[in-house]
Amino acid sequence: GENVEQHPSTLSVQEGDSAVIKCTYSDSASNYFPWYKQELGKGPQLIIDIRSNVGEKKDQRIAVTLNKTAKHFSLHITETQPEDSAVYFCAASSQYTGNQFYFGTGTSLTVIP
Amino acid sequence: DTEVTQTPKHLVMGMTNKKSLKCEQHMGHRAMYWYKQKAKKPPELMFVYSYEKLSINESVPSRFSPECPNSSLLNLHLHALQPEDSALYLCASSQDGGGDTQYFGPGTRLTVL
Numbered sequence: 001g002e003n004v005e006q007h008p009s010t011l012s013v014q015e016g017d018s019a020v021i022k023c024t025y026s027d028s029a030s031n032y033f034p035w036y037k038q039e040l041g042k043g044p045q046l047i048i049d050i051r052s053n054v055g056e057k058k059d060q061r062i063a064v065t066l067n068k069t070a071k072h073f074s075l076h077i078t079e080t081q082p083e084d085s086a087v088y089f090c091a092a093s094s095q096y097t098g099n100q101f102y103f104g105t106g107t108s109l110t111v112i113p
Numbered sequence: 114d115t116e117v118t119q120t121p122k123h124l125v126m127g128m129t130n131k132k133s134l135k136c137e138q139h140m141g142h143r144a145m146y147w148y149k150q151k152a153k154k155p156p157e158l159m160f161v162y163s164y165e166k167l168s169i170n171e172s173v174p175s176r177f178s179p180e181c182p183n184s185s186l187l188n189l190h191l192h193a194l195q196p197e198d199s200a201l202y203l204c205a206s207s208q209d210g211g212g213d214t215q216y217f218g219p220g221t222r223l224t225v226l
């Protein structure tokens with residue numbers, strides 16, 4: 001089955017700096033890669049996603065890049081703000097895994113004002 | 114509107130109690146999910162309903178019993194739980210399956226005494 005690894009597990013950045021979180025996956029059939037942000041006491045919120053026919057996607061301060069050959073994808077947050085502090089999860093899935101998402105282990109991001 | 118609602122927000126129950134968690138979505142999604150999440154861990158898939166039929170049961174103990182009364186509602190019936198079942202229980206929904214985006218509810222914080 002699919003195995004998703006996520007690094008780093010914790011990340012602290014100064015406000016205004018950039019943050020990068022990386023995930024690798026094992027199943028070359030995976031073709032959908034969402035990123036979720038989870039604030040304390042809340043459910044995961046989808047912040048951006050990418051499909052395997054695209055190499056990069058941006059939404060304001062957030063971008064995701066995908067390297068299918070190397071089987072890794074990354075979340076980039078620019079101009080970080082204190083409200084970006086949360087736990088971020090990556091996930092991978094494919095039409096062949098049906099409805100199942102394989103999650104990374106999470107990254108706790110702290111933005112220091 | 115990408116809202117999934119869950120009730121109650123918090124639940125405290127004894128090991129002999131019977132209680133139910135409820136989830137609702139009005140996005141016309143045909144797949145609904147129950148996840149269990151422990152602190153600082155990614156969500157763990159418990160059950161998947163696709164077109165109101167149970168399609169995935171991840172070897173969950175029988176003290177957890179899911180029910181999908183219609184395409185908008187999902188219940189999780191709880192009976193004779195153990196303290197280690199204390200966790201955040203998340204509901205999610207997606208358009209169909211096979212790599213569709215999953216939208217999560219806020220979760221029910223369950224404490225078993």
